[in-house]
Amino acid sequence: MARRAGPLTPVWPGLVLAALVALAVTAPLAALLARAGTAAPGPADWAALRFTLWQAVLSTLLSLICAIPLARALARRRFPGRDALVLLLGVPFVLPVIAGVLGLLAVFGRNGWINAGLAAVGLPALSPYGLQGILLAHLFFNLPLVTRMLLQGWQAIPAERLRMAESLALTPRARFAHIEGPMLRAVLPGAAVVVFTLCLSSFSVALILGGGPGATTLELAIYQAFRFDFAPDRAAVLGLLQLTLVGTAGLVALWLVPAAQAEASRGRVLRHWGGGRGFDAAIITIAALFLSAPLVAVLLRGAPGVVDLPPSVWRAAALSVTLSVVVAALVVIMAGGIALAALRFPLLEITALPGLALSPLVLGTGLFLLVYPRLSPEALALPATVLANTLAALPFALRLILPRLQQAVADHGRLAASLGLSRGIWFARILWPALRPAIGLAAGVAAALAMGDLGVIALFADADRATLPLQVMRLMGSYRSDAAAAAALVLVAISLTLFWACERVTRDA
Amino acid sequence: MLDLRGVVLRYPDFTLTADWHLPQGAEVAIIGPSGAGKSTLLAAIAGFEDLSAGAILWQGRDITRLRPGLRPMAMLFQDNNLFPHLTAFDNVALGLAPSGRLSAAGRAQVTAALAQVGLEGFATRRPAQLSGGQQGRVAIARVLVQQRPLILLDEPFAALGPALRREMLGLVRHIAQDIGATLLLVTHDATEARALPLTVLVSEGQAAAPMATDALFADPPPALRAWLGQ
Numbered sequence: 001m002a003r004r005a006g007p008l009t010p011v012w013p014g015l016v017l018a019a020l021v022a023l024a025v026t027a028p029l030a031a032l033l034a035r036a037g038t039a040a041p042g043p044a045d046w047a048a049l050r051f052t053l054w055q056a057v058l059s060t061l062l063s064l065i066c067a068i069p070l071a072r073a074l075a076r077r078r079f080p081g082r083d084a085l086v087l088l089l090g091v092p093f094v095l096p097v098i099a100g101v102l103g104l105l106a107v108f109g110r111n112g113w114i115n116a117g118l119a120a121v122g123l124p125a126l127s128p129y130g131l132q133g134i135l136l137a138h139l140f141f142n143l144p145l146v147t148r149m150l151l152q153g154w155q156a157i158p159a160e161r162l163r164m165a166e167s168l169a170l171t172p173r174a175r176f177a178h179i180e181g182p183m184l185r186a187v188l189p190g191a192a193v194v195v196f197t198l199c200l201s202s203f204s205v206a207l208i209l210g211g212g213p214g215a216t217t218l219e220l221a222i223y224q225a226f227r228f229d230f231a232p233d234r235a236a237v238l239g240l241l242q243l244t245l246v247g248t249a250g251l252v253a254l255w256l257v258p259a260a261q262a263e264a265s266r267g268r269v270l271r272h273w274g275g276g277r278g279f280d281a282a283i284i285t286i287a288a289l290f291l292s293a294p295l296v297a298v299l300l301r302g303a304p305g306v307v308d309l310p311p312s313v314w315r316a317a318a319l320s321v322t323l324s325v326v327v328a329a330l331v332v333i334m335a336g337g338i339a340l341a342a343l344r345f346p347l348l349e350i351t352a353l354p355g356l357a358l359s360p361l362v363l364g365t366g367l368f369l370l371v372y373p374r375l376s377p378e379a380l381a382l383p384a385t386v387l388a389n390t391l392a393a394l395p396f397a398l399r400l401i402l403p404r405l406q407q408a409v410a411d412h413g414r415l416a417a418s419l420g421l422s423r424g425i426w427f428a429r430i431l432w433p434a435l436r437p438a439i440g441l442a443a444g445v446a447a448a449l450a451m452g453d454l455g456v457i458a459l460f461a462d463a464d465r466a467t468l469p470l471q472v473m474r475l476m477g478s479y480r481s482d483a484a485a486a487a488a489l490v491l492v493a494i495s496l497t498l499f500w501a502c503e504r505v506t507r508d509a
Numbered sequence: 510m511l512d513l514r515g516v517v518l519r520y521p522d523f524t525l526t527a528d529w530h531l532p533q534g535a536e537v538a539i540i541g542p543s544g545a546g547k548s549t550l551l552a553a554i555a556g557f558e559d560l561s562a563g564a565i566l567w568q569g570r571d572i573t574r575l576r577p578g579l580r581p582m583a584m585l586f587q588d589n590n591l592f593p594h595l596t597a598f599d600n601v602a603l604g605l606a607p608s609g610r611l612s613a614a615g616r617a618q619v620t621a622a623l624a625q626v627g628l629e630g631f632a633t634r635r636p637a638q639l640s641g642g643q644q645g646r647v648a649i650a651r652v653l654v655q656q657r658p659l660i661l662l663d664e665p666f667a668a669l670g671p672a673l674r675r676e677m678l679g680l681v682r683h684i685a686q687d688i689g690a691t692l693l694l695v696t697h698d699a700t701e702a703r704a705l706p707l708t709v710l711v712s713e714g715q716a717a718a719p720m721a722t723d724a725l726f727a728d729p730p731p732a733l734r735a736w737l738g739q
Contacts, residue, residue: 160589163557168655169578170607177609182594 009409010423014341017334018351021394024387025354028366029243035369036236045234047213048221049241055131055217056199059138063146063195064188066139070287071150072180073280085288086151089144091295094445094499096452097204098469099488101137102476103294104128105208106301106485108136113297133209138202142195144291149194153187154180190256197249201242201359204454204469208476218242222361226459232369239362250356295492302489305482313487316471317494323382323467324450324498327389331446332439334390335397339405342398349402352395360388360455368460381460385467389450397442401435408434440506444499451495468494511554511659511691513716516563518546518553525549525711528563529718533658536682536692537719538702541711542736547695550709550716551663554693556580567659578607582659583652585681587667590648591636597623597647598632604651622650626680641666642673649677653684660685662694671700678704699726699737712736 041049074086092100107113108128115125128136157179165175203219210220218238225235342348367384368377412430421430454469461470468491475484512530525546531537539547552558554565556577564573572580583604591600601619602611611619623632626646636644645666652660666677678694678701685692696702703726707719712732729737 158589160586161592163552163555163577164584164586164590166557166577167555167580167582167584168603168607169576170603171609174603174607174609178592178595178603182592 011341014337017337031369032236032366048218052217059199060196063142067146069283071147073283075154092141092144094448099492102488103298106297107293130215137205146191149191153183193253235365239365247357301485305486316466316468320468324447327450328443328447330390331393331397339402352398355391355395363388364456364459377460378462384456388456393446400438400442404438436506440502444502448495448499512566514564517561519561527716536705537707538705539695539709540702545711547711583655583657584661585665587664601651604655622653626650645677660690660692
């Protein structure tokens with residue numbers, strides 16, 4: 001099919017782009033390998049590896065255990081605000097991590113709401129730092145993701161099958177065994193490996209909530225080796241460890257996750273004839289509070305300070321917006337071009353893999369080794385940030401665009417070819433309308449992720465070149481927590497606006 | 510006896526009323542233009558739709574508030590009648606024991622039901638390894654072991670060709686007669702409807718009282734005439 005529609009879909013731009021991706025990935029990788037040489041990881045490095053794995057396993061288990069009852073409750077209940085809650089589930093994915101963590105600290109931190117409540121009744125305070133803090137933050141960011149995946153699974157169960165189970169009066173146990181069990185078996189492995197992979201390379205969370213011998217991830221160790229010890233050799237060794245780890249998990253993810261992860265539909269609620277109403281209500285209430293409280297906290301603490309923010313914050317905001325628009329444009333161009341070429345050469349889809357395996361910090365380390373000492377790290381900060389964020393968003397974009405493109409070509413390719421449509425008409429009138437929503441969503445995700453990214457920039461930035469997330473972190477570090485909250489609020493507002501604008505403009509009419 | 514007393518189903522876009530009863534063992538086709546509410550009527554009798562007003566009685570007992578699984582009926586849908594991950598045997602077994610645990614006598618009963626629909630030796634196959642007609646037979650074997658006095662069919666076997674569909678319907682009727690069950694069949698096929706003695710015409714917001722099919726088709730009212738394209 002694709003071959004027959006060949007003349008209408010150019011292949012060479014995609015091949016060139018894929019080659020560029022390959023070059024951008026292999027050159028830093030070669031530099032890492034060369035620098036690491038035969039150096040073996042030390043005890044601290046192995047400890048970081050163990051902790052990275054351990055927290056990722058725990059985070060994944062926690063997310064799955066909490067997401068199953070939540071998704072089940074959302075799938076079977078209709079209540080006022082349900083649509084808003086499902087919408088809220090989409091927020092953490094595009095929420096800048098630093099802003100989310102800041103919100104969590106406002107709720108669970110030393111002077112946060114929870115501890116204020118505990119102190120009022122004379123209970124000891126909870127610490128938001130260390131392993132439990134990292135797990136809490138990972139739960140906040142991943143619970144919504146897993147819940148949405150499971151919700152789709154529940155909503156994809158054919159209505160007739162549910163009615164049949166009902167008309168056969170299946171016991172709750174049999175109902176689970178024959179209806180929900182098979183769905184969970186199909187969806188959970190993919191969800192688990194996605195969360196696991198994300199948690200393996202989570203940097204900002206570990207940077208703020210972790211640290212010390214007991215709670216250092218590989219990503220954080222790379223940052224410290226670079227920033228504090230200036231030990232590029234050790235950074236290279238750690239980088240290779242991280243690459244192996246995440247690369248393996250990423251490969252498994254690519255293999256397990258079904259290609260068409262459409263958006264969770266908000267409309268359909270399964271008709272349900274059972275009890276458990278109180279349990280579902282409790283789960284939904286707790287989840288809604290847990291997911292909204294940090295956002296509300298950022299809003300409440302940040303709003304008063306927005307007008308007094310120093311100019312440096314607004315300069316950083318302008319820089320971040322510029323970077324994220326550039327990244328979004330690059331991602332759309334690259335994903336579009338590679339997807340077109342992938343119609344002919346399906347293997348090209350593996351171009352997405354580096355984005356999954358190569359964390360920004362590993363890539364940054366490699367790039368640094370490549371140019372040092374000819375260029376200063378500061379000179380590298382912006383180009384490396386753009387590159388890292390483009391590569392990171394590319395897999396999402398390809399996953400969104402490629403299936404739609406394949407569908408459009410399969411549906412209309414023959415007809416277009418038989419009508420002898422010109423290439424211009426084929427693109428403008430057939431492909432663009434079919435791909436528009438996917439492209440908008442891809443651009444929105446890329447822009448929001450780039451806006452919130454705190455990876456490469458933290459590695460290289462100097463005093464006068466900061467992105468907004470880095471500026472928030474600096475304000476937090478200098479204990480100006482009100483200004484940090486205000487800057488975080490600006491960051492959240494811009495990220496969500498960028499995402500919303502991209503998604504809105506291109507939505508199906 | 511199935512008794513629909515002043516049944517009203519009200520939706521934003523349409524309303525359906527029904528007020529009639531059926532003797533035990535009747536065989537009834539439900540026909541009408543698409544969107545008129547044939548399937549909705551059947552779903553309401555099965556308990557999948559709540560009534561806006563009225564009541565449904567079975568043998569004089571009000572079943573309006575009963576959960577679908579507790580109503581005295583077996584139902585077949587257009588598709589998705591079988592669980593894809595279960596064998597033919599296990600799919601049929603669910604009709605006998607909703608918990609999935611069977612006694613030895615139950616196992617024999619399932620085997621006999623499969624034999625009766627002509628599927629001896631297919632017990633261990635999964636739906637994907639069966640043809641469309643064989644899948645239909647498995648679903649019918651389940652109706653057989655359910656032994657419910659009311660059998661509801663919502664355009665079943667829609668994916669099958671006319672000959673196979675006729676064969677399946679014959680098989681279901683045979684089983685219904687065996688257990689003395691009342692049969693309700695939603696269909697958009699005039700030939701299928703004419704094979705059954707009684708017909709309910711659903712149109713313009715009303716499910717009319719069942720009429721003798723021959724008489725109805727001999728002198729069709731305007732709505733039926735339009736549906737038939739006459």
